[in-house]
Amino acid sequence: MIRILAALLGMLMIAGLLLGASGLGWPSREILIELRLPRTLLAALIGAGLGLSGAVLQGGLRNPLADPGLLGIGGGAALGGMLAFYWGMSAMFAPALPIGGLLGAGLACFALFALAGRAPSGPALILAGVAISALAAALLTLALTLAPNPFALAEVTFWLMGGLQDRSLGHLALAAPPILVGAVILLRLGPGLDALSLGEDVARSLGRPVGHTLRWAALGTALVVGGGTAIAGSVGFVGLVVPHLLRPWLGERPSGLLGASVFAGAALLLGADLLARAGPMLLPLAQEPPLGVLTALLGAPFLIRIARKVAP
Numbered sequence: 001m002i003r004i005l006a007a008l009l010g011m012l013m014i015a016g017l018l019l020g021a022s023g024l025g026w027p028s029r030e031i032l033i034e035l036r037l038p039r040t041l042l043a044a045l046i047g048a049g050l051g052l053s054g055a056v057l058q059g060g061l062r063n064p065l066a067d068p069g070l071l072g073i074g075g076g077a078a079l080g081g082m083l084a085f086y087w088g089m090s091a092m093f094a095p096a097l098p099i100g101g102l103l104g105a106g107l108a109c110f111a112l113f114a115l116a117g118r119a120p121s122g123p124a125l126i127l128a129g130v131a132i133s134a135l136a137a138a139l140l141t142l143a144l145t146l147a148p149n150p151f152a153l154a155e156v157t158f159w160l161m162g163g164l165q166d167r168s169l170g171h172l173a174l175a176a177p178p179i180l181v182g183a184v185i186l187l188r189l190g191p192g193l194d195a196l197s198l199g200e201d202v203a204r205s206l207g208r209p210v211g212h213t214l215r216w217a218a219l220g221t222a223l224v225v226g227g228g229t230a231i232a233g234s235v236g237f238v239g240l241v242v243p244h245l246l247r248p249w250l251g252e253r254p255s256g257l258l259g260a261s262v263f264a265g266a267a268l269l270l271g272a273d274l275l276a277r278a279g280p281m282l283l284p285l286a287q288e289p290p291l292g293v294l295t296a297l298l299g300a301p302f303l304i305r306i307a308r309k310v311a312p
Helices: 002-018 029-061 073-086 096-116 122-145 150-160 169-187 190-196 200-205 210-232 238-250 254-282 291-310
Strands: none
Touching: 002 029, 002 254, 029 169, 029 190, 029 210, 029 238, 029 254, 073 096, 073 122, 073 150, 073 210, 096 122, 096 169, 096 210, 122 150, 169 210, 169 254, 190 200, 190 210, 190 254, 200 210, 238 254, 238 291, 254 291
């Protein structure tokens, strides 16, 4: 399965290098290196982190609706990046935007464990995450309401909807370290997640520290989501969809989904980005549709399907 996903990802990456505003074709060296290569690599990298974090959270929390947004980490990252943009820090210092996103994700992670208590459990983390998400959403709405001018409002709104337009190798250099470090942390959690999937009491009886596993899961998620959100804005549903796509082929064991989730998440987000690029060529659109809107349109049917499965 991983080989198939890797081959699919390779084909999508080649398409990402060839597809431009005028259609398929080999671009000039400047366009290839400065625009298409970083955009393609960022889509694959961010998608891989989101898919992996979704598989980890659904396994660790034993919740089929768990994704990075459930714990409030995505909302914290969006708020941190938006504040850096809102107060003009990103105009004076370009890395301020991704740094703000990482700081926001880190603060959300700290608040998550502060609210969940010394011995965090799955339900406690979910409740704390819902509270943090609500607070971040309220603060984001307040910032949009108090935007100093219509141009700032339009820029912030567009960034919050997600996108990878005009991203450069500099953005790739900023996003890659936290995402890669977070991915390494998450990939090492397989045995603990397998134990947690049997229940927290069973995990403790098997000698697996529940709080330790959940803390590392939240830290790894904060790194991958913070790095991705700081560069691409709010891109949802990837972490929710990827594990559900893989389970019919790979089973329910969380550790068996982790490696495949990396490739599936990268392929899913890269495919959505290719659709965004092709949008103006296929439909009467003045510009590319926001990437976050496309992933939401892809993810909404999965929410409906899950709701129908759990409904009595």
